[in-house]
Amino acid sequence: MEQYIISVRDVTKEHLPKKQLEEATNRYRSLFDVSPLSIVLHKGEEIISVNARYLKMLQFEHEKEIVGRNITEFIDKSQRQHIKNRIDQFMKLEDEDSFFIDEVKVKTNQNHQLSVQATSIVIIINGENYIQTITQDVTENHRAKETLQYLNSHDSLTNLPNRTLFHQIVKQDLWKVQQENKQAFMLSIDIDRFKQINDAIGHHGGDQVLIEATRRIKSCLGSNDTISRMGGDEFMLYSPQVKEEVFQLADRLLEVFVKPFIVNKYKLYHSISVGISEFQEDGVTVETLVRNADLAMNEVKKLGRNGWKCYEPLMKTYVNRRMEIEDGLRQALKKNEFALHYQPKVNIIKGKIVGVEALIRWNHPEIGFLSPGEFIPIAEESGLIVPMTQWVLREACSQGVRWKEEGFSSLKISVNISSVEFAEPSFVDMILNIIEETGFSPNKLELEITESVAMKHVDLVIEKLVKLKKHGISIAIDDFGAGYSSFSYLKRLPIHTLKIDRSFIQNLYTDSREAAIVSSIISLAKSLDLSIVAEGVEERDQALILHQEKCDEIQGYYFSRPIPPNELKKVASDMGGKIKDCQKENVSSLSL
Structure with a gap:
């Protein structure tokens, strides 16, 4: 009878690591294949395996078209050496936690260029080092970024x-x-x-x-x-x-x-x-x-x-001065640097001063006395004319109250209004508030606006002027004849006075054409029942002709320069002789 010796050994534990490895490999392969990320596995520079997303990104249909090829083959030439150096360095590592991130330019199978962010990590398979690279197409992000940079620049x-x-x-x-x-x-x-x-x-x-x-x-x-x-x-x-x-x-x-x-x-x-x-x-x-x-x-x-x-350097000097003036204007109201002077308006027939025009003066603390012709345009451009005009109105009305107490009860005060101030929505309310605040009589206030203001947005201008007129405030058109001179609007505007521009007065007795223009303006004003004022009268002969043409009021250096308020009484007394001289003078030889 034959006898057998059977040796039995439990090898379950020995086969377990192999089985687990196979299961782990299968799980990795499943995840690798179905991953929504583009993944390539390469040993050194040789591509071992790619998933479906990676094939799609590089526009290939089958894995066999790409497996076995050099991974740097698809990378832009300018970056190949850098990537080769990276791979050589990584293949020498034994730490599976090591990784690197690069952004590379790759070419697809259709020769399109993509910008790809690549994250690589060392993995060990059967004791050998491999590199797993996960890629993400960031081309659209780059395009969006480039577009944004373009729009920003x-x-x-x-x-x-x-x-x-x-x-x-x-x-x-x-x-x-x-x-x-x-x-x-x-x-x-x-x-x-x-x-x-x-x-x-x-x-x-x-x-x-x-x-x-x-x-x-x-x-x-x-x-x-x-x-x-x-x-x-x-x-x-x-x-x-x-x-x-x-x-x-x-x-x-x-x-x-x-x-x-x-x-x-x-x-x-x-x-x-x-x-x-x-x-x-x-x-x-x-x-x-x-x-x-x-x-x-x-x-x-x-x-x-x-x-x-x-x-030219002088241009900079001008701008620097302008900036200095503008900065000074912002401080002038706070520091009370402005003052008002008043130029009398004379009615020769009545033989007295019937009104004054308020004119702002400024003694700049560093520059000295500045002409209004220099700082007013700067105030208008900067918007500072608004608070400046409000100060002028308040100061002029207050002075009118003081003059009334001194016996000048019939004196009318004129104030120039800029287009900037007139355009303010609260302009009418501002005027009325100042009159109420100072206690000045509204029928003694005259506002002077230029033709350019009067002719711009006529309906809105008329609306504001009507409101002012209802409160007894007079309106004068300043520098008449120097602007639009649209006579058709004169009958629509609720105005009281025309002021003949000084340019027509200068050669009044030597230029027959200018004399004819002045005569026509006076006749026009009379026919419209408007008062007429001639400004810029500097010589006796000019005053005589204007008196003969029955010009209501005359204003200019011939009778008086603009003066501080405390000199009005003395000036009124001193000009008496000139007024009487005009009243009795026979001017037939200067007839228009």
């Missing part, structure tokens, strides 16, 4: 570099220009009367003009020139050329704007004003060159537009 209407990008470009080039000791210029370009376009045909029409203006400017430029839209209708042009070429460029720019702009069947004619500043001569920073080119451009505007001019 370019003007959305004209696609020109905006102020920030322009400054960066010019700053870099100026350094080069300085190193090579070359010339460079800044040109400030502004479209003349551009606001009229928006007012006439709307902002869409204005945009069409800006787009066409951009095209015309670019047609004049060289390859090294840089143009930017700084905002509104202002462009800034940087040109690293010699002076003669820049001057020729300025001439070409003027020429291309001669042709009309065609917008919605409208023909619009708009010239440009150009200011030029030179690098090193007029400044060494972008900001300085831009500012000085702007100053020169503004000087062209003052001289009539449609031209170009180079920056």
Whole structure:
């Protein structure tokens, strides 16, 4: 009988790691295949396996098309060596927690370029190092970022570099220009009367003009020139050329704007004003060159537009003075630096002063006495004219109350009103509040407005004037004849007085044409039942002719300069002789 020896050994524990490894491998493969992330497994540079998402990203259909190929084959040439170095470094590591992140440019099977963010990690399989790289297509993110950067650095209407990008470009080039000791210029370009376009045909029409203006400017430029839209209708042009070429460029720019702009069947004619500043001569920073080119451009505007001019240091002196005056105006009211002088208005027939015009005076603490002709326009542009006019009204009305107590009960006080103040919605209420506050009689207050104010938005002007007239306040048209002189509106406006502009008075007795104009204005006023005042009367013969033509009131240096309020009584006494002289003088030899 045969005998067998059977040896039995439990190997369950020995087979368990192999089984677990297979299960782990299967689970990894399942996750690898169905992962929503694009994954590639590579040993060194050789691709071992890829999942479906990775194939789709690189636009391949089958895994066999890509497995076995070098992973750097799909990477942009400029980045291949860097990635090779990364892979060599990683293959030497034994730490599975090690990883690196790179952003690479890859080419697809259809030759499209993608921006891909790659996160790689070392994994050990059967004791060997592999690299698992998870990739994410960030191309659209990059495009969105690039688009945002473009929008942040370019003007959305004209696609020109905006102020920030322009400054960066010019700053870099100026350094080069300085190193090579070359010339460079800044040109400030502004479209003349551009606001009229928006007012006439709307902002869409204005945009069409800006787009066409951009095209015309670019047609004049060289390859090294840089143009930017700084905002509104202002462009800034940087040109690293010699002076003669820049001057020729300025001439070409003027020429291309001669042709009309065609917008919605409208023909619009708009010239440009150009200011030029030179690098090193007029400044060494972008900001300085831009500012000085702007100053020169503004000087062209003052001289009539449609031209170009180079920056001169005196322009900066003017601006500095203007800034000093504007800053001083802001402090003047607080520090009580203003004063009112009053210029008498004389009625020769009545033989006395019947009114005064309140005129503001300012003794600047550093500059000294300033002409109203210098600081009033600055006050209007800055909006400071509003509180200034309110101060003048309050001070004039208060002075009128004091004069009444001194016996000048019939004196009428005139105050000039700017277009800025008149346009304020609360203008009428402000006047009435000051009258109530000071206790001044409204029928002794006269407001002087210019023709330009009266003719602008006539219906609104009439509405305000009617309200003032109902309270007894008089309205005078100042500088009549120097503005629109639209006689048709005179019968509609609720006014009381016309003031003949001083330009017609200067040559009254030597120029028959001006004499005829003055005579006509007086006749017109009489026919409309309006009072008439002649201002700027400086000579006796002027006063005599005006008296003969029955001009109601005369104002000017012949009778009195503007005076402080405490001198009115003395001036009234001293001018008595001049008034009597006009009353008795036979002026037939000076007849109009």
